[in-house]
Structures are given as C-alpha cells and as structure tokens.
Amino acid sequence: MERAGIKIEDVHLSFGETKVLKGVNLEIKPGEFFAFLGPSGSGKSTLLRAIAGFGPTPQGSIRIGGRDVVKLSPWTRNVGMVFQSYALWPHMSVRENVGFGLKERKMPARQIRPKVDAALELVGLQRLAERMPNQLSGGQQQRIALARTIVVEPEVLLLDEPLSNLDASLRVQMRRELLRLQRQLGLTTIFVTHDQEEANTTSDRMAVLDGGVIQQIGTPQELYDQPANLFVARFLGTANILKGRVESYGDQARFVTATGDSLSLSGSTPSEGGNIVLRPQNIQISREAGRNALPGKVLHKEFLGSQIRYLVEAGGTEIVVDQSHSSGVDWYEVGADVHLLANTDNAVVL
CATH class of the missing domain: 3.40.50.300 (P-loop containing nucleotide triphosphate hydrolases)
Known part of the structure; x- marks a missing residue:
C-alpha cells in the first residue's frame, strides 16, 4: 500500500x-x-x-x-x-x-x-x-x-x-x-x-x-x-483557569489573581495576559503556606483509586487538585482551610 x-x-x-x-x-x-x-x-x-x-x-x-x-x-x-x-x-x-x-x-x-x-x-x-x-x-x-x-x-x-x-x-x-x-x-x-x-x-x-x-x-x-x-x-484534559494580570518587576514576572494573591512566574512569559492555566497535577495541597501558595477552602473531594481529586476555592475561582493516593495518606475534609502550592514552571499564560 x-x-x-x-x-x-x-x-x-x-x-x-x-x-x-x-x-x-x-x-x-x-x-x-x-x-x-x-x-x-x-x-x-x-x-x-x-x-x-x-x-x-x-x-x-x-x-x-x-x-x-x-x-x-x-x-x-x-x-x-x-x-x-x-x-x-x-x-x-x-x-x-x-x-x-x-x-x-x-x-x-x-x-x-x-x-x-x-x-x-x-x-x-x-x-x-x-x-x-x-x-x-x-x-x-x-x-x-x-x-x-x-x-x-x-x-x-x-x-x-x-x-x-x-x-x-x-x-x-x-x-x-x-x-x-x-x-x-x-x-x-x-x-x-x-x-x-x-x-x-x-x-x-x-x-x-x-x-x-x-x-x-x-x-x-x-x-x-x-x-x-x-x-x-x-478541551485537552482538566484545566484550571485563573483570571488576573501579569506584572513585571525587574527581570521577574508574577501573576496577580482576581483576589490579589500573587504567583511568581518563571521562564518565557507574555507581557500581557488575563488568564493562567494550571493543570491539577501541577498543584500540591497543604495545610502549611509556602512559595507560590494560594489560601483556599476544600469544597469537595473524590476518591479515584490512584488519586484523590479535590475541588478547592482559591484565587477567586474553583480549582481542581489531584493528589496521588497511597495507604496512610491523610485526606483533607470538606470545609478544611488549605494552601495550594503551584508549580508555575508548567503554567501557561493566555
């Protein structure tokens, strides 16, 4: 043929x-x-x-x-x-x-x-x-x-x-x-x-x-x-879309959410943009604050076998977070106050 x-x-x-x-x-x-x-x-x-x-x-x-x-x-x-x-x-x-x-x-x-x-x-x-x-x-x-x-x-x-x-x-x-x-x-x-x-x-x-x-x-x-x-x-997978703006300071850039929280950006970043895309696997959920952390509250959780999927209100929107499951891992209950630690190396600004 x-x-x-x-x-x-x-x-x-x-x-x-x-x-x-x-x-x-x-x-x-x-x-x-x-x-x-x-x-x-x-x-x-x-x-x-x-x-x-x-x-x-x-x-x-x-x-x-x-x-x-x-x-x-x-x-x-x-x-x-x-x-x-x-x-x-x-x-x-x-x-x-x-x-x-x-x-x-x-x-x-x-x-x-x-x-x-x-x-x-x-x-x-x-x-x-x-x-x-x-x-x-x-x-x-x-x-x-x-x-x-x-x-x-x-x-x-x-x-x-x-x-x-x-x-x-x-x-x-x-x-x-x-x-x-x-x-x-x-x-x-x-x-x-x-x-x-x-x-x-x-x-x-x-x-x-x-x-x-x-x-x-x-x-x-x-x-x-x-x-x-x-x-x-x-359309391609689950995408968290945060609305806000990109700000430059020196040779660095940060994304400021609609609620005023900010995330440091790395790599090549557009000078303008009103949305940032974060995939669920590029966000960690924690009780403690840290670098690039957004405060939030757990709205819903689902057990998917290999993963636990959380829906968290943070940054002025609802964010999906996937956490790997293994025996003995603690779950965050609905209503819990948490922090979302974002890996912005993989973020896309649109």
Missing part, C-alpha cells in the same frame, strides 16, 4: 447558509496517524467526509499524494473509510463483506480469495470468514469493517469515530489494535473523535477544531502542555 500525504488549503464548506468549515489549512505527512479532535458540531466529521468526497463540494484544495481530489467522485480518490456504524451488509458473510470492494472492481475471484484471507488474518478473524455479521460482537464487526477497507489497498485510511459504539474496556483494546494495524501497514490515517484520550493515545499529531476552525495543530503533548488558547486548554 502506498503512502500518500494530504494537503488541505483554504477549504470552506457550507450547508445552505450555515458555514461548517471556515478556511481550513492543514498538511498531513505520508504514513502519519493524525486525529481530528473536537466537540459535536466542530466540523471534524465534515472535514473527514470532504476528504472522502461525501457531501457538498467544498471550496479550496484537497490534495492526496499531490493530486487535487476536490472535484473527483469518492470511488476515484483511492481512500478507504470506516464508518461509525460499520455499515456491513447483513445478508453477506464476513468473507463476502470483505471482498465486496474487490468484486466491484471486477477483480477475478481467484485473486479475491487470497486477498480477503490476508486482510482477515491482519485483523485476526480468518476463522470467522463464513459467519454472518449478526453472529459477531461489536469489536469483531469493527475489525471486519477495517478488513473490508484495507483489502482494496487505499492510499489513505479515514476513521469516523469507529470506536464510539463499543463499551469502555473494548474501546481501549481496539484503539491499540487500530494503532498496531496502522503501524504495520504504514497507511496515512485520519481518526475523527471527540474523545481526547483516544486522540492522545493513538495520534502522532492532531488538529483541535471548534466552530469549523482549526484551533491548534501539534503532538498530543504539545497541545496539552502549550495550548494556544483557552478552548484548547479546557
């Missing part, structure tokens, strides 16, 4: 008067596992379908392997798409479902069988070749949909929330299988999801979308550690 890069330039798309994609620009490398991440209505599935050729023809350019496919029909783009519903033919056996695309391409039957067997072996389901779709579990149906797609040897694999119909434990297993298969085949792959954990654990890079606009592109770690705006910060 050939690797093909994808280049999207100034793509706009509307449904009637509603603008769904607004000037999307994006380049995906050959062989990359790329995720489109965003909430419902962000435009991520619409962008995926525009690449596949489903739906209205967008304005702009979509190049696959250097070829502009915007005006080409879906079946001439050499892309494979796995849908959320799997879309298996209920009256066909597993073998017939997987071989359907090859049969439509008029491939001789003697060539279809070994190709289907090879695709089923890739997804570990060759023994189920003669079963019907209604005899399969959800995870097995998803693997069959994958086999049916890769057997036609597409240049690009498109996955439209393929794990959303599976239960939580099976989703974890199947996303590992997806990544294993993608690495084995070297296929350029785009994975659409609203689940940040799925995107973080599978993708080489991702694009976060909101309102039909790409908010930020980068590796999962880059987007988590250095969000470009408050939307990205909030």
Whole structure:
C-alpha cells in the first residue's frame, strides 16, 4: 500500500447558509496517524467526509499524494473509510463483506480469495470468514469493517469515530489494535473523535477544531502542555483557569489573581495576559503556606483509586487538585482551610 500525504488549503464548506468549515489549512505527512479532535458540531466529521468526497463540494484544495481530489467522485480518490456504524451488509458473510470492494472492481475471484484471507488474518478473524455479521460482537464487526477497507489497498485510511459504539474496556483494546494495524501497514490515517484520550493515545499529531476552525495543530503533548488558547486548554484534559494580570518587576514576572494573591512566574512569559492555566497535577495541597501558595477552602473531594481529586476555592475561582493516593495518606475534609502550592514552571499564560 502506498503512502500518500494530504494537503488541505483554504477549504470552506457550507450547508445552505450555515458555514461548517471556515478556511481550513492543514498538511498531513505520508504514513502519519493524525486525529481530528473536537466537540459535536466542530466540523471534524465534515472535514473527514470532504476528504472522502461525501457531501457538498467544498471550496479550496484537497490534495492526496499531490493530486487535487476536490472535484473527483469518492470511488476515484483511492481512500478507504470506516464508518461509525460499520455499515456491513447483513445478508453477506464476513468473507463476502470483505471482498465486496474487490468484486466491484471486477477483480477475478481467484485473486479475491487470497486477498480477503490476508486482510482477515491482519485483523485476526480468518476463522470467522463464513459467519454472518449478526453472529459477531461489536469489536469483531469493527475489525471486519477495517478488513473490508484495507483489502482494496487505499492510499489513505479515514476513521469516523469507529470506536464510539463499543463499551469502555473494548474501546481501549481496539484503539491499540487500530494503532498496531496502522503501524504495520504504514497507511496515512485520519481518526475523527471527540474523545481526547483516544486522540492522545493513538495520534502522532492532531488538529483541535471548534466552530469549523482549526484551533491548534501539534503532538498530543504539545497541545496539552502549550495550548494556544483557552478552548484548547479546557478541551485537552482538566484545566484550571485563573483570571488576573501579569506584572513585571525587574527581570521577574508574577501573576496577580482576581483576589490579589500573587504567583511568581518563571521562564518565557507574555507581557500581557488575563488568564493562567494550571493543570491539577501541577498543584500540591497543604495545610502549611509556602512559595507560590494560594489560601483556599476544600469544597469537595473524590476518591479515584490512584488519586484523590479535590475541588478547592482559591484565587477567586474553583480549582481542581489531584493528589496521588497511597495507604496512610491523610485526606483533607470538606470545609478544611488549605494552601495550594503551584508549580508555575508548567503554567501557561493566555
């Protein structure tokens, strides 16, 4: 299977008067596992379908392997798409479902069988070749949909929330299988999801979308550690947003909260900014004051097994703090007066 890069330039798309994609620009490398991440209505599935050729023809350019496919029909783009519903033919056996695309391409039957067997072996389901779709579990149906797609040897694999119909434990297993298969085949792959954990654990890079606009592109770690705006910060994990202002004194800077408490800042810090982003794991909860401490009061606590999660009122807002749990660790009760010690080395000012 050939690797093909994808280049999207100034793509706009509307449904009637509603603008769904607004000037999307994006380049995906050959062989990359790329995720489109965003909430419902962000435009991520619409962008995926525009690449596949489903739906209205967008304005702009979509190049696959250097070829502009915007005006080409879906079946001439050499892309494979796995849908959320799997879309298996209920009256066909597993073998017939997987071989359907090859049969439509008029491939001789003697060539279809070994190709289907090879695709089923890739997804570990060759023994189920003669079963019907209604005899399969959800995870097995998803693997069959994958086999049916890769057997036609597409240049690009498109996955439209393929794990959303599976239960939580099976989703974890199947996303590992997806990544294993993608690495084995070297296929350029785009994975659409609203689940940040799925995107973080599978993708080489991702694009976060909101309102039909790409908010930020980068590796999962880059987007988590250095969000470009408050939307990205909030969407990728739990983010504590403190409102205030940045003040400089000499070669140092500090962030003053809405309640007048201050936190020293280190590293490269914007000269202006009205918000500071702190992740729950970068804050310690203590009974004693210390450097970069905010006084607060415990509002709520949750035991999460490996962690205790506290909700603390401090700095004029409610702050989430995660503390590692081990046997014998004291809990802070609701209503307790505490201090939050912030590690501002990892803080982001926006």
